[in-house]
Amino acid sequence: MKRYSAFAIAREAARHHTGWERAWRSPEPKKSYDAIIVGAGGHGLATAYYLGKNFGITNVAVLEKGWLGGGNTGRNTTIIRSNYLQDPSAAIYEKARDLYETLSQDLNYNVMFSPRGVIMLAQTHHEVRGYQRTAHANALQGVKTEFIGPEKVKEIVPIINIDGPRYPVLGGLWQPRGGTARHDAVAWGYARACSDMGMDIIQKCEVTGVRRIAGRVVGVETTKGSIDCNKLGIVVAGHSGVLADMAGFRLPIESLALQALVSEPIKPCMDVVVMANTVHGYMSQSDKGEMVIGGGTDGFNNYTQRGSFHHIEETVRALIETFPMISRLKMLRQWGGIVDMTGDRSPIISKTPLENCFVNCGWGTGGFKAIPGSGWAMAELMAKGYSPLANEFSTDRFKEGRFIDESVAAGVAH
Amino acid sequence: MLTLQCPYCGVMAEETELSAGGEAHLKRFGPGSSDADFETYMFMRENPKGVHFERWRHSNGCGKWFHAARCTVTLEVFGTYTAQTSTPPADLLDKIRAARPGFKWREFE
Numbered sequence: 029m030k031r032y033s034a035f036a037i038a039r040e041a042a043r044h045h046t047g048w049e050r051a052w053r054s055p056e057p058k059k060s061y062d063a064i065i066v067g068a069g070g071h072g073l074a075t076a077y078y079l080g081k082n083f084g085i086t087n088v089a090v091l092e093k094g095w096l097g098g099g100n101t102g103r104n105t106t107i108i109r110s111n112y113l114q115d116p117s118a119a120i121y122e123k124a125r126d127l128y129e130t131l132s133q134d135l136n137y138n139v140m141f142s143p144r145g146v147i148m149l150a151q152t153h154h155e156v157r158g159y160q161r162t163a164h165a166n167a168l169q170g171v172k173t174e175f176i177g178p179e180k181v182k183e184i185v186p187i188i189n190i191d192g193p194r195y196p197v198l199g200g201l202w203q204p205r206g207g208t209a210r211h212d213a214v215a216w217g218y219a220r221a222c223s224d225m226g227m228d229i230i231q232k233c234e235v236t237g238v239r240r241i242a243g244r245v246v247g248v249e250t251t252k253g254s255i256d257c258n259k260l261g262i263v264v265a266g267h268s269g270v271l272a273d274m275a276g277f278r279l280p281i282e283s284l285a286l287q288a289l290v291s292e293p294i295k296p297c298m299d300v301v302v303m304a305n306t307v308h309g310y311m312s313q314s315d316k317g318e319m320v321i322g323g324g325t326d327g328f329n330n331y332t333q334r335g336s337f338h339h340i341e342e343t344v345r346a347l348i349e350t351f352p353m354i355s356r357l358k359m360l361r362q363w364g365g366i367v368d369m370t371g372d373r374s375p376i377i378s379k380t381p382l383e384n385c386f387v388n389c390g391w392g393t394g395g396f397k398a399i400p401g402s403g404w405a406m407a408e409l410m411a412k413g414y415s416p417l418a419n420e421f422s423t424d425r426f427k428e429g430r431f432i433d434e435s436v437a438a439g440v441a442h
Numbered sequence: 443m444l445t446l447q448c449p450y451c452g453v454m455a456e457e458t459e460l461s462a463g464g465e466a467h468l469k470r471f472g473p474g475s476s477d478a479d480f481e482t483y484m485f486m487r488e489n490p491k492g493v494h495f496e497r498w499r500h501s502n503g504c505g506k507w508f509h510a511a512r513c514t515v516t517l518e519v520f521g522t523y524t525a526q527t528s529t530p531p532a533d534l535l536d537k538i539r540a541a542r543p544g545f546k547w548r549e550f551e
Contacts, residue, residue, distance in 0.1 A: 267491070269487075269489040269490075269491075279486075279489075280481075280485035282464075282465075283489055283491075283514070327462035328462035328512075329465075329490075329494055329514045330514055330517075331491050331515045332516075332517060336443065336457055338443070338457065338458050370485075371485040426481050426484070426485045427477050427478065428477075
């Protein structure tokens with residue numbers, strides 16, 4: 029792989045850009061691999077990358093039924109933060125955020141990580157107390173956050189209306205090193221680095237069955253034939269239940285549609301990410317100038333990758349009260365993704381009833397921010413059978429009643 | 443927009459008139475049951491990619507709970523039926539079997 033650099037740009041400029049190579053190879057599957065990862069989204073590719081980088085396991089295939097990064101990795105609102113209340117969540121999300129800081133250098137691929145700051149608005153007294161508590165918890169966890177008053181919120185976000193009639197802004201939880209990254213670039217950067225290590229990323233290759241012998245996975249059936257493996261990692265977000273069914277076990281997962289939208293592009297007006305969890309909307313401005321807006325999930329099981337329009341309406345209606353200046357913006361486009369929700373709204377990185385099969389799912393509505401940390405922990409679990417970061421996220425917690433209850437702790441909006 | 447006919451008041455209700463209530467016909471396990479049974483009851487869900495039986499409430503209408511059979515891929519609704527039953531009605535199952543060969547949901551095929 030040729031490295032990307034200022035020198036490379038100059039070199040290619042001098043020869044009419046004839047020397048750029050493809051970022052990753054598209055090989056046909058081999059007969060057998062040490063490890064197969066199902067799902068070439070951010071989490072799957074990151075898992076493969078850290079298997080190679082941290083554990084030297086490079087005889088790896090990443091199978092993708094569609095195209096690389098075409099699921100939730102390409103459909104989220106690109107927010108990165110780690111201001112969680114519970115220790116296990118803070119640990120893995122902060123690990124991810126920390127890895128994002130140097131991911132561009134690490135991958136030699138510009139993921140456009142922009143630590144512009146994330147603010148979570150407190151718009152009820154309950155939220156004020158909740159976020160003060162989170163700020164204290166974060167201080168103990170080593171996550172830099174701060175509870176700020178409404179004047180500081182107004183200073184950071186001049187376009188905000190802090191005196192809204194129904195939900196005035198009473199303060200906010202401010203994480204200055206949170207922000208956004210280019211979501212496609214994260215998938216592409218990991219894919220390029222994986223391919224460079226000799227891993228095979230096989231797109232348009234749907235897994236149709238999991239072959240098992242005596243409680244072990246021996247391979248998978250795919251639309252490109254049968255492939256053997258020593259270890260299997262299932263990292264397929266909304267379709268986790270479908271894959272688990274093929275592998276003969278169940279997961280405490282329900283798949284729902286989550287939507288986002290962007291407005292027409294406008295001049296720079298807001299240089300942070302703002303989340304308003306009481307009214308359930310969040311907004312940032314992309315580098316192209318579009319206001320990127322996300323809201324809540326639909327209430328019913330859904331595999332359609334589109335959502336109900338009235339949820340978009342509710343989200344926008346709520347945000348217009350807090351940001352009156354967006355009221356005349358036109359919507360440019362809207363899309364949906366299938367998110368995998370667990371009972372406690374925290375993810376699953378776990379062993380399964382099959383000895384050499386591992387599952388990474390349940391990221392629900394907030395997986396993008398966790399990609400590097402999730403891949404790091406999943407790779408460690410697959411390579412060593414134990415990962416301190418993943419330990420608390422095993423499926424055993426549902427049986428044992430030790431939930432990582434962020435849905436209660438944070439209200440909403442993961 | 444998803445529309446379901448409320449089997450009680452007969453209204454063709456739009457989604458905004460309804461509240462989704464999750465998977466139907468769950469067998470409940472309470473205190474004294476085994477950990478595995480309780481876990482299954484509380485957290486394990488069919489989550490099918492295909493026909494699903496689920497609970498809905500006509501919350502902005504007559505207020506009654508009812509059941510619906512709906513495909514999670516096409517959003518096609520096969521029918522709605524009363525809440526006073528612990529299994530889907532036989533005629534509805536026949537209709538689904540005819541429309542979706544190979545259909546499977548829990549013990550129903």
